[in-house]
Amino acid sequence: MRERAAGTEPVNGYGGNVGRLWRLARWLPAALCALGVVLDFATPREVSVSAPFAAAPLAAAAFLGLRGTVLTGIFSSGATILFSAFHDSGNVLEAEARSITIVTVSVLAVGVNYVLLRSGSRLASARSIAEAVQYAVLPTPPSHVGALSVATRYRAAQAEARIGGDFYAAEETPYGVRLLLGDVRGKGLDAVAAVVLLVGAFREAAEREATLPGVAARLDRALQRDAHRLQGAARLEDFSTAVLVEVVDPSTQPPNPPAPGASPTTPEAPGGPRAPGAAGGGQGSAAAEERAAEEQVVLRVLNRGHPAPVLLHRGRAALLEPTIPALPLGMTDLAVSPQQVDEFVFPPGAQLLLYTDGLSEARNPEGDFYQPAERLSRASFADPEKLLAAVLVDVAAHTGGRSADDMALLAVARDTPGDTSRDA
Incomplete structure (x- = not known):
């Protein structure tokens, strides 16, 4: 439903020619009837x-x-009977047969x-139900959350009624x-159950846990509890990759302490601005103070x-790679994995x-993979909606319209000072 409204429905192997081919195919019965008359x-x-x-x-x-x-059946039958009676001079029994x-x-x-129409109606009903379930599991976030503009897209790899595990x-x-x-x-259904579990646990933990590692730990425990209902290999494979992001102004929020055994890092964001707390040039000029406040x-x-997420700023795009890789959610029983929280400036x-x-x-x-940071570099977008629209068009051009997996996208933008587009 959301993809149709946004014009981002799944693209199949025929690209954008399906509608044209379907319209031409509807003329095939008439063309066959005309061909039969001409040949006779x-x-x-x-x-x-x-x-x-x-x-x-x-x-x-x-x-x-x-x-x-x-x-069409009446025309074909009538034409065959008439040609057999008045035009053909073959065997009478053969003409009757x-x-x-x-x-x-x-x-x-x-x-x-009749059977095809009934099957099509049932398939359409199943797809509608699946889309409704998907919408209930992943409701569209508001266009603005706090001081951020937000946009999302979910695109299934196939047009059939199918619910994926992206969230x-x-x-x-x-x-x-x-x-x-x-x-x-x-x-x-197993993926949907896990998605419901994780999204619900996140919404509760995000309000209660003071740190991102605390939120992730709650999600880990939720998946581990859920694994007990599964049997065999499925119990060992009940995991999820995830990225958690916190957008915060340290001047108004409490500090986020690192996980035990980890040290916070402050890599630079695209365009060169330093992370908060990094040393910078200047002697306290008004411009420097204003820039520091913005950063x-x-x-x-x-x-x-x-x-890794992609951070875009002033025509530059950079992957926010983790300093220390961590295991996916639900796999903490396999090994002790540090949870490194990395910080980046969000200008x-x-x-x-x-x-x-x-x-x-x-x-x-x-066979070349799509490289989001490389493809989006040297590009700028007015808002997250335009960013996601451009990404979907670009990845369709890259793959030739063929998708092998579901795709979930979430983009946020920090509004510039004095921005009045939020209420537009």
Whole structure:
């Protein structure tokens, strides 16, 4: 539902030509009937060509409605009977057998059309239910959360009714705006159950836990409890990659202490601004003080085995790679994994893109992976909605319209001072 409204429905192997091919196919029954008439008049009287008349009702059953199929069957049967009686000079028994055959095919075509229409109606109903479930599990966040503009997209790899395991959430909390995006292993009902569990646990933990490692620990415990209901190998494979982000102004929020055994890092963001607390030039000029005030807002990122987010600012794009890789959620029983929270400056006008591996593992016909940071560098976007729209168009061009995995995208932007577009 959301993809249709936004014009971002899944793209299949035919690219954007499906509608054109379908419109042409609807003319096939009429073309076959016309071909049958032309061939019957063009061939000698002792030669009869009935194949187009037999094929026309079957084509109508596939591409037309019930009325069109009935009319095509009547025309094919009537034309065959008339040509047998007044134009062909072949064997009478052969002509009668041919007429009976075309009438029988026409009747069967009507039955096939009825079955296809019923099946199509059931499939459409199943897809509607699946889309409604997906919408209930992943409701669209508001366009603004705190001081951030927010946009999301979810695109399934196939057009069939299928619910994937990608998820996202955005919450305004006492500790700042917190974001979550991840990918549960598997598809179908088990994936949906895990998504519901993780999104619900995140919304509660985001309000209560003072640190991102605390939030991640709550999600870990939720998945571990859920694993007890599974059997066999599925119990060992109940995990999810995820990236948690906290957007906060340290001047108004309490500090976020690092996890035990980890030390906070302050790598630079695109464009060269230093992270809060880093030494800088200047002797306290007004411009330096204003710039320092603008750069107070930071991103705190905790990556649990997920593709690195992309930070865009002033035509530059950089991957926010974790300093210390960590295991996905639900796998902490396998090893002790430190939870490193990395900090990055989030200057005014910057945009942050979170995505699942459906984007980063999208391949072109030559087998090259899509590189989000490389493809988005030297580009600027007015808002997160335009950013995601451009990403979907670009990845479709990269893959030739073929998708092998679901794709969830979440983009946020820090509004520039004096921005009035929020209420537009």
